[in-house]
Amino acid sequence: MSRKPPRGEYIETDTGNKVARKATLVGTQNIMLGGKTVIQQEVMIRGDLIRSLPSSSSSGGGPPSNTAVAIGRYCFLSRGCCLKPPGRLYKGVFTYMPLRMGDHVFVGQNTVVQAAQIGSHVNIGAQVVVGEFAIIKDFVRILDGSVVPANMVIPSFSIVAGQPAKVIGEVPEGGHDAFELRDLYKSVGNNPQPAPS
Amino acid sequence: MAAPSSSSKRHSILPAVSQAGPKPPIQFSSSLVIADSAILTGPHTITIRSESVIHPRARLESTAGRINIGRRCIVHERTHIGLVPSSSSSSSRNGKSSLVSKGSGLGVLGEAGEAPVSPSVLIGAVTLGDYVTVEVAVTIEGGETLIGDGTIVGVGSKIGAGATVGKHCTLTPHSVVAPGEVIPDFTVIYSNGARRKDRRGVVDLRNKGQARQIEVLRRMIPSNPAKFQ
Numbered sequence: 230m231s232r233k234p235p236r237g238e239y240i241e242t243d244t245g246n247k248v249a250r251k252a253t254l255v256g257t258q259n260i261m262l263g264g265k266t267v268i269q270q271e272v273m274i275r276g277d278l279i280r281s282l283p284s285s286s287s288s289g290g291g292p293p294s295n296t297a298v299a300i301g302r303y304c305f306l307s308r309g310c311c312l313k314p315p316g317r318l319y320k321g322v323f324t325y326m327p328l329r330m331g332d333h334v335f336v337g338q339n340t341v342v343q344a345a346q347i348g349s350h351v352n353i354g355a356q357v358v359v360g361e362f363a364i365i366k367d368f369v370r371i372l373d374g375s376v377v378p379a380n381m382v383i384p385s386f387s388i389v390a391g392q393p394a395k396v397i398g399e400v401p402e403g404g405h406d407a408f409e410l411r412d413l414y415k416s417v418g419n420n421p422q423p424a425p426s
Numbered sequence: 427m428a429a430p431s432s433s434s435k436r437h438s439i440l441p442a443v444s445q446a447g448p449k450p451p452i453q454f455s456s457s458l459v460i461a462d463s464a465i466l467t468g469p470h471t472i473t474i475r476s477e478s479v480i481h482p483r484a485r486l487e488s489t490a491g492r493i494n495i496g497r498r499c500i501v502h503e504r505t506h507i508g509l510v511p512s513s514s515s516s517s518s519r520n521g522k523s524s525l526v527s528k529g530s531g532l533g534v535l536g537e538a539g540e541a542p543v544s545p546s547v548l549i550g551a552v553t554l555g556d557y558v559t560v561e562v563a564v565t566i567e568g569g570e571t572l573i574g575d576g577t578i579v580g581v582g583s584k585i586g587a588g589a590t591v592g593k594h595c596t597l598t599p600h601s602v603v604a605p606g607e608v609i610p611d612f613t614v615i616y617s618n619g620a621r622r623k624d625r626r627g628v629v630d631l632r633n634k635g636q637a638r639q640i641e642v643l644r645r646m647i648p649s650n651p652a653k654f655q
Contacts (some may be wrong), residue, residue, distance in 0.1 A: 253463075255482055273483065273503060281642050311504065311562055315638065341562045341599075342580045358581045358599040372519040376599045376617060392600065392617045 230362055237419030238270075245419045257375050259297040263332065269308040274298055278314045278325040297325065301332035303347065303410045309339040313360035315379075326362070333410045337373065344377075348385070350408035368400050368408060445636045450488045452654050459640075459649040466654050468493075470551070479643045481505075488598075490568030491551030496575070498636055499558045500643070502613065506541065507560070508568040511587040511605065555593065557633050574611065576629055617619055 239247040240351060244264035250269045254260060256276030268274075276297045297314045306312070316325040328342070333348030338355040348367035353359065357371055360379035365371075372390035383389055388398040415422045420424050437537035450466055454474040461482035466472055466490030470566040474480070478499040486493050486501075490649040501507065551568030560566070562581045566573070569587035576594040579585065583597045586605030591597075593611040603609065612624040 230645045253483060255463075274466075275503070277646050281645070307574065313503075313562065318635055318638060321638075323635070325642070336641075339563070339582075356582070360599075374600075392598075 231382070239418050241418060245414075247414075254367065256297060256411045259295050261296050261299040263299075263301040263304070265302050265414055266304040266306070267364050267414055268306045269417070271309045272306045273311045273313075274306075275311075275313045278316065280324055282319060282322055282324040296327050298328045298330075300330045301334065302331055303414055305410050305413055306329060306336045307338045307340070307355070308346060310336045311341045312336075313341070315343045315345055317362065331367070333408055335408075335410055335413070343379075352408055368405060370400060370408075444639075449654070450486075454651050454654070458651065459644050459647050460651050460654065461647050462650040462653060466655075474499075474551075475556075477637075477640055479640055479647065481647065487568065488551065491570075493568075494550045494553045496554050496556040496558060496631065498556055498633075498640055499554050499560070500636065500640065501535060501560045502562045502564075504563045505560050505566070506564075507554075507566045507567055511567045557636050559636065561599075569605075576632060580617075594632075597626060 239249055241247050244262070246262045246264060246266045248268045249270040249272070251270040252272040254274045254276060259276035259279050260274055279295045279297045298312055312328060314325045314328045316323060321411045326345055328344060330347045331351070333350045334347055335352045337353055337357060340353055340355060340357040342353065342359045343361045344359045344363040344365055347365045348369065350368045351365055353371045354373035354375065356374045357377070359377045360381065362380045362416045363377050366383060366385040368386045370388045371377065371394065372388070375390050375394040377383070377389065377394040378394040381394065383396070386400045389395065390397050390398060448469055450468045451471045452466065454472060455474060455476040457476045458474050458478045460474070460480040463482040464480045465483065465485040470488035470492045472488050472493045473484055474495045475497045477497055478495050480501045480626045481503040484501045485506045487506065489510050490508060495501070537627050552566055552571045554560070554573045555577070557576045558573055559578045561579055564579050564581070564583050566585045567587035571585060571587060572590045573579070574591055574593035574595065577591055578596050580597045580599040580601055582599055583601040585591065585603045586607065588606040589603045590608045591603060592609050592613060595609055595612065596614045597603070598616050601615045603615070609615070614622050614624050
């Protein structure tokens with residue numbers, strides 16, 4: 230048998246996703262990765278929990294989209310975090326709804342995310358719980374250990390913390406570059422490059 | 427299992443479940459849903475009653491004694507039920523007589539030939555009532571731990587050994603219940619330690635919702651109870 234070069238810790242796809250071999254992705258066919266996304270070890274993504282009701286908006290033909298989890302570009306899912314689509318009773322039927330995540334979203338270690346929507350440039354700390362059907366807009370920072378209650382809507386440029394989470398401040402002017410995850414993306418993988426100082 | 431690779435690609439995406447230790451004896455209802463990658467370990471019997479759902483990667487460990495899961499429970503992924511407490515808590519030994527009466531309905535059946543039958547084995551290390559939801563990454567320590575009907579245990583909560591959580595309680599995310607603690611029925615526990623009574627009276631609605639959710643999960647989670655036999 231021809232042996233390939235030693236297997237790295239990550240699987241790197243053509244679109245630049247880096248998925249750890251020890252990540253648990255359930256229902257991979259329903260998980261959309263936008264590219265350049267890092268998924269570290271022991272991350273769990275539940276793609277098997279798909280919408281069980283046909284979506285009302287896509288009435289005009291075409292196959293129904295079964296996406297359970299959609300992730301944008303340059304997202305970073307830290308070790309041990311869990312992404313799970315939110316579910317609820319809708320018109321008397323229980324259904325899961327897709328979890329949509331924008332670009333440059335950082336998810337900290339051991340965080341559980343059951344949001345309906347997460348915008349772009351969002352930083353979620355470690356040990357955070359994002360409740361079901363929460364909506365997080367762009368440029369939001371959620372500090373470590375927060376518990377975002379179900380159905381909470383977090384406006385743009387907020388800093389959020391506490392149990393239950395409350396808006397405690399605003400992202401300062403000029404602090405937007407801190408949400409860029411391009412350098413972080415380069416610093417992991419099979420050939421990690423040191424972060425430029 | 428050296429199964430011939432039916433799907434040639436991407437073996438690595440679902441790493442092999444570490445099945446350490448002996449396979450526990452099981453008593454499964456025929457109508458339950460248990461994911462292939464759930465982890466069952468330990469020497470004692472694990473009983474799961476009808477229409478309960480065990481998500482992938484849930485870990486049920488019967489090292490400390492039997493595990494009894496009632497009807498229509500949902501055990502989410504990454505939960506660890508029956509964890510052996512790190513420090514042997516003597517506090518859980520108190521109030522044993524009251525627990526015997528509660529757990530006896532499930533516990534006393536069978537196991538006559540087992541040599542040192544301690545009460546904790548008969549009662550069960552962990553007993554979940556009916557309609558219990560155990561959310562993601564919850565840890566429930568083993569040792570006569572009891573969780574009443576209709577209780578929701580929030581994400582990342584910890585329940586100590588010998589704790590008794592009453593019926594229809596709600597534990598918010600990251601709640602901690604100390605070992606040996608007794609929580610009355612209809613209590614809401616917040617992660618900052620605050621508590622209050624739940625007076626909404628939504629038990630029936632909640633149970634109905636749980637049944638609907640199980641109907642949907644039944645279609646989504648491929649069940650493989652044969653693997654654990």
